Amino acid sequence: MSEAVGPVGFQVLGTTVPKDAESTPIPEGWIEKQREGINTTMPEVTDEEQARGYVTFSKNYLEMVYPSTCPTRVEVSDILEISSAPDAFEISTLSVRALRDLENVQVTASDLTSEFLAIDAENIEVRSVRCMPNRIWAKNEYIVTPTLLELRDQLNIAKDTTQRFWITVYVPPETPAGDYNGSITIRPQNGTTQTLAIRLSVVPVRLRTPPVRQGMYANLVILQRDMPNMKALPEDQLHRQLLDMKVHGMDTIFISFGPTLTSTKDATGIHFDMSPIKPFASLCQQVGITHVIWNFWTDEFIPKYNPHNEAFGTMVKAFVDDWRARGWPKLIASAGDEADANGTLEKCMKAFKEIRHAVPDIEIFTTVVFPENSEVFEPLADIRGFSSYADETITVNTQNAKRNCWMYSGTSDYGRNGIGDRMYRGIWAAKLELEGVLDWTYWRPSLDYEQPFNDLVDNGSVRPNFSCWVFPTGTGPLPTTGWESMREGIEDLKYIYTLQQLIKERREANGTDDKLAAEAEAVLQKLFDEVDTSVRPRKPDGSMDNSKFTISIARDKLTPAFFIDLRDILAEHIMKLQ
Known part of the structure; x- marks a missing residue:
């Protein structure tokens, strides 16, 4: 072997x-x-x-x-x-x-x-x-x-x-x-x-790294049916997975499943036993993962670890304080999931309000399924993570609200359509001016944890079992073709950002009417115009047609040749401006 x-x-x-x-x-x-x-x-x-x-x-x-x-x-x-x-x-x-x-x-x-x-x-x-x-x-x-x-x-x-x-x-x-x-x-x-x-x-091109968070939903546990008693992954597996994410351009992880924790209460307050998390958080520091988003009640995080019957906000503050005291990567708080579309908005907003009161300086992340619901989380959510239905309206609406504009899912092909994965992480993110890009999930079977390599789990569900970009093995993670395409998309974003910065610097040095800067900007805009970020179509009755993701509609209009031309064109104009 x-x-x-x-x-x-x-x-x-x-x-x-x-x-x-x-x-x-x-x-x-x-x-x-x-x-x-x-x-x-x-x-x-x-x-x-x-x-x-x-x-x-x-x-x-x-x-x-x-x-x-x-x-x-x-x-x-x-x-x-x-x-x-x-x-x-x-x-x-x-x-x-x-x-x-x-x-x-x-x-x-x-x-x-x-x-x-x-x-x-x-x-x-x-x-x-x-x-x-x-x-x-x-x-x-x-x-x-x-x-x-x-x-x-x-x-x-x-x-x-x-x-x-x-x-x-x-x-x-x-x-x-x-x-x-x-x-x-x-x-x-x-x-x-x-x-x-x-x-x-x-090519003689020195690429710059854009200030865009690239990340994945991920697990730091051994997935099992006994969800209340999950154990952390072995440290060597964690290390390999985190390094794999880092060398693919990731710097942010959204924890979808954390290990079971315990907490104690004494005269100084509530304290969590963070030892099950320590290998993960320490390795994040070591490999260069700079941000961790933690969901505090999708999986009943606080109710499960709260024998003290304290308020939700009190428990969140205790966890955040224990995390920060160790100097671990920046922590971002979240609670719930897709609340604008599943009837849990009131519960979600209550949680955000308690988090904001208990930890005023922490950023709060929320997922937003439909772009037209972008304002329903005001005034509590700092980061709006939009779904695959995102379109060009999210940029101006989020910027006007002075919030951060992210997405939490792309074409959701789980590594089986490289065009969508590359487009999402690169030119799509650039055109929508995204500040963060996530995907569900680095690895996690949808239906049966004991058959991670079997997509045909016949248990009555309509879902395939594969819902990940990487498959873990005893020797390390096995990549899908789409996982490798993601890295190419992140590389595209570096080319785009490098050219944008060079255009800006050229105009600062030579004036706003600089010819080479204008040519480069026109070429970049032409590339953006080929990526369809328009609002999804409507049905005959006037309601939104949700049968296909907006980003998937855009993907289907592009070909591999587009991405070959993209790199060649961007490299050509970078070299002219360097």
């Missing part, structure tokens, strides 16, 4: 799914469906390809490749090309279409070299994409879908099926600009070896 090496972003990841999760039990009567629009027709195969036993091809990583996917002739290539700024991870993919059963296939990468410097092969990781049955919402149907990225020494590829390989290149911070060349070698035990060229173009 391979072990992850190289940069921390590779070292923290797991290798493969557990043995007992390598196949998914299909419930009786469930039907497999095929994704529409897949090319399943092979081009005419050359004599060389036939003798080799396979055809290699490459698609942009945002295009899905299924076991039944066939290449077009134009996609068959012997070179992979990547462009990157220094101190960044970039993605390429190659796929192998087997013309006969292939055994023990290995795919390896060489160093990348230029005239003066080499990027060691340890900075290149090759993972294989595991396709798994993914349930179709509310139906006893499923599609075998690209889901997880595994690190394997070798694998078999059955005849007339396609196996995708996911190549991640890390460009170290001080890497000089220029072209770096290397190779990817495909070596089946019972076939001919093929070597593809890989070319990395390092």
